Amino acid sequence: MPGYHTSRDFESELRELRAHLLAMGARCERSVQLALKAFIEGSAELIAEVKSLDRHIDRDEMESDELALRILALRQPVAHDLRLLATALKLVTDLERIGDEAVNIVERAEEAGEGSKLVPHPHLRSMADLTQQMLRDALDAFVDADIVRAERVRLGDDAVDELYAKTLGEMMSFMAQNPGRIPAAMGVVNVAKYLERIADHATNIAEEVIFMVAGHDVRHESQRPPFVEES
């Protein structure tokens, strides 16, 4: 954190908010990992744990929001601190969604039961690994205020999209050949979709980190006309 604040309270409030966000992020990472494990192994214990983690993440969202709003109202921060708070407010939304996606994954695991094991999904594993790596990198970028790493997360998004397309294609032809296993294959397709969304949220987090550190907005860059100054 650059510089120090005259008020010790303000300083410790910001630190508390950061710690809160990071704990929430850690829960999301764990939740995604456990959910994928649950989908592959079909363990009821893991499913229950992911659901309980999601309730915790929802609580985290409310607490972080409240903390951020209180700091905004009481301290009227400027510059870097203001950007940190704005980022925090957006970050919690993305993290909360990631928690929800993890729950979606375990719901598919519940439906599929043993069935998902009868469907070959060669690209789902690498998609899961890549998505988790993106989430980890996005949160690391937040911790270290590391723009380079945040940019790397943004690059990963395309690779995930590609893997999603591949998985989708494979499942289509699998379903065509094995009509009996369409429900299980649909489960795999859905999980791939959830992973793709988690990767999108990780990308959002990375973009928010870039905004927090550098102060410029990199969202929807391709849609903007070139050489137009932002007001």
Place this chain on the structure above:
Amino acid sequence: MKLGIRGRLFALSLGVIAIAVTVLNAYVSSELRTAIEDRMTEDLEVRARLIARQVEATPANVEWQSFAEEIGRRALARATLVAADGRVLGDSEVGASEIANVENHASRPEIIEALKTGRGAATRTSATVHHDLLYVAVRVDSSPVRIVRLARSLGPVETAVTRAHHLMWVGTMFALAVAAILSSVGSHLVSQSIRTLRTTAVAMLDDLSVRTRVRTDDEVGALAEALDSLADSLHRTVQHLGSERDRLAGILETMAEGVLLTDPNGRIVQANSSLRSMVGASGQLVGKEPIEAIRNDELAEIIGAVTKKQRPVTGEVDLIGIVPRRVLVRAAPLTVRGNHGVVAVLSDVTELRRLESLRRDFVANVSHELRTPIAAIRAAAETLEGGAVDDRVAARDFVGMIARHGERLHHLVEDLLELSRIEAQKLDLKPTHIEVPELLDHMIGLYALSASRHGIRLIAGSCPRSLVVTADRRALEQILSNLVDNAIKYASTGASVTLAATAMDREIVISVADTGPGIAAKHLPRLFERFYRVDRGRSRDVGGTGLGLSIVKHLTEALGGHVMVESWPGVGSTFTVYLPDKSAGQVPAPQEPRTEDAGLPHQP
């Protein structure tokens, strides 16, 4: 203005010299003047008295003016003869014509004094001459001349005093110059040694082995010695602390446990390499908060709880990452010089927890496996006891049941013993050259009857005619027996079991493939575990102990090979035994047990 020791010493000595010289000057000039004047007064008085005696002896009618001129010349002074009424009778410096016009001298202080006491003296500026004159008057008793007065100029006195002054000033200047040089040299010597000490002390900041090397008996020498012994003691302390620190750091670094230390602000101040590898940290840990450095909410909560309650907290945490780990965290408050921090020790219990669960499963499985036949035997025995023993037909059934379950118990215990023998590596293996085609034929012969009873075709697959494997025959036969027996038991009627062998890349590969129902992928990783059963009911129906594949795995490893399984649900399973080909000359090193699943087929 700030002056160094040198400047101050110099200024002080100059001041002292200046004051001394000034006082001396004043004293000497006043003393000199007084002394000379006293001498002159005395001298004039003596002369005046001699003249007075001459005046007494002179008749009263003498011409006093010429007398005065005469004695004035002889006494080398102005001589004045004054009558009792103050009239001037003669004066050596006044002409004879003017003597009558000289004013009355009765009011002159020296004359008043001389008339009263016999002698008088006074100093005054003469109206005629410009410098001070000294007048000395003496009374004459028996003559018309009552007073003889002599006067001399004080000019020579002033000259003498001025000369003395000049001499003093020259001396003073000389003394000051000498003092300046001496004090400068002296203070230079002192301040130079002090500067040397200072330079040495500054050098000691970086290098404690530097010494002053000043060896004198004065105060500077004592200071230097004190400085040197201070450096000695500091050097020793630093070395001691350094080796202490190195020792502790060495212990910390070699520990298998991860150690984490935080300061009162909750930031990490120390982390050892075990911790770094455990959490897969790549960047800097020191200076960050635990949640930043190791993004794990449970760990952060434990450390937070210790900070809040100020007492030890223990918990187990799952560290996610490329290699997920289960870690036991013991965290406790740590107070270092009044600073409250937290020390957390992380031990990797991943393997421990896995073994614990294996043991738990094993005990549960063994008891379960033993209980079933025992319960059947007990039930049969109780039924017999309750009267069935008299019914010959029923009795035969129950005795048969007891024998069958007794047999199963026997197999179970035999298998367990076999397994523990293999695990304890107490097998007596005698490697011999075995012709593989002959071995496969032998196995097919052994199981031909059993296979035909189950409606299963037992087929000899492809096998190079001269294929030879070097292994313990009994062990290899048991491996194949277990695999073929399993295949026959679990494959459904109409299926086929194929035994084939080949030589491949320094390994002899023997496979037992069936066209049975196949095994779901999730079972494959655990298939070779003891008592692991894909379908418990079916396994027991066909009389399995749940130990067969476990024995296969352990025996194959004892022979220096490994076993793998591939299975496609609905298509069939293939168990493949890989044994080192010792005839190829080079014996591959015993490999890590490989029992991973071969993955799912791309196209069933």
